[in-house]
Amino acid sequence: MSRIAYVNGQYQPHSHANVHIEDRGYQFADGVYEVVTIVNSKMIDEEGHLQRLWRSLAELRIDAPMKAEPLKMVMREVVRRNGIVNGIIYLQVTRGVAPRDHPFPKNTPPALVMTAKRLSMDKAEKTAEKGVSVVTVPDIRWARCDIKSVSLLPNVLAKQAAKDNGAYEAFQIDADGMVTEGSSTNAWIVDQNGKVITRPTSNEILAGITRASLIRELEKKGVEFELRSFTVEELHNAREVFLTSSTSYVLPVVKVDEHVIGNGNPGSISMTLREIYREFMNAAS
Template identity: 60%
Template sequence: MSRVAYVNGTYSPRDEAVVHIEDRGFQFADGVYEVWSVFDGRLADFDGHMQRLHRSLNELKIEIPMTAAALGVVLRETVRRNRVRDGIVYLQVTRGTAPRDHAFPADVAPSVIVTAKRIDLSKGDRTAVNGAAGVTQPDIRWGRCDIKTVGLLPNVLAKQAARERGAYECLMYDEMGLVTEGSSTNAWIVDENGKLRTRDTQANILRGVTRAAILKLVEAEGVELDERAFSVEEAKKAREVFVTAASSFVMPLVSLDGVKIGDGKPGPIATRLREIYLEQARREAI
């Protein structure tokens, strides 16, 4: 069956779905996006992603295109038409189409694009069992990484650097050598003292929805948490390093720039958090 995309009110075969050449997402990266995990045809962390979508749109002064309920219908219908049981659904909202000019156009309706695809979740499970490799490089992104924009070129370059070095993820660090985020993930360590650490969202990082869900699970599990930045060197000396995201859930990193983390195997905290996150996400998906 051919895949189906939703574009501005119409469901079309994906290969026939188009946006205008003057869509501002294409010309200026003037738009935002969200990605929901799909379990058994249902959306995980629906409200968290929707709240972050609204925040991103408000920060960029892009009109909210439809109610959360209506958008939920579109997301689920796209999932249904693509017969996705386990996978992801991707939403992109741009400022819309207008003659090219840097300033915001007046009276322009936002563009809304939704796609969905299947993912073999067992592949990620196999990677998590053995752990993945990570690399590091300087963070060259702009100053508003808290907004989930489609302007992802620095992230793309970081992810490509990881691929070229045979790694799963690239952790980026600021001018002080402190880890900010992964190219498409939030970063965590269990430090030398056994304390779980992740950078606080007052810094220039994305307010990860999976990150927020993990924080609640950490509290329920009674794990000692410190929302405080850590350096690349601290990460390399840590007992555990892992990353979180809607598409990778909780993924242990067992090496960083070729340096073995801990005993070189996924640690107990990352392993436990992945297990209980997946249980909760599947149970509460709607």
């Protein structure tokens, strides 16, 4: 089955889908995006992702391309046309097409693009069973990381640094030596007493939707956790490390830089939390 994209009101073959050269997303990275996981043909945390989309749009003063219910209908049609059972749907909204000039254009409708693709659940499980490695890099991003902007060049450089070092992800370190988040994930540790720790939300990190759902599940099950910043030293010496994202779920980390975490295998707490999140996804789907 050939892939289908949605571009500004039209469903098009993915290979022929395009946007105007003066789309402000291309010219200025003047736009936002969301990625929603699909499991068993159902969207996971759809409401949370859409609420964050509306917030990002409002922060950048970009009009919503349509109301929530029509948007959901288009999302479902994109999923249907692509035959997605397990995978993701990507939404991008930019300020639209206008002659290149830095100030906001007047009377310009926002541009909306959606694509979808399949993902292998078996591959994700095999990755989790082995765990992944992480490197640390300086956090060189702007001061509004809470907006899910398409301006991702620092994240791209961080992810490439991870790839260059044979790692899955890069955790970013702020000027005070504290871990902020991964290039496309939220960072967590488990301290030597078994307490789960992750940085609180602020303008310095993205409020991850998977992160928020996992926190709610921890609260329901009475799992002890703490919202606070932690140092690189704490990261290196943690009992366990894991990361969360819409596509990685809860993923154990077994090595950070040159430091082996625990015994070099996925930790029991991380794997338990992964199972808790998987139960949440199964209930949603």
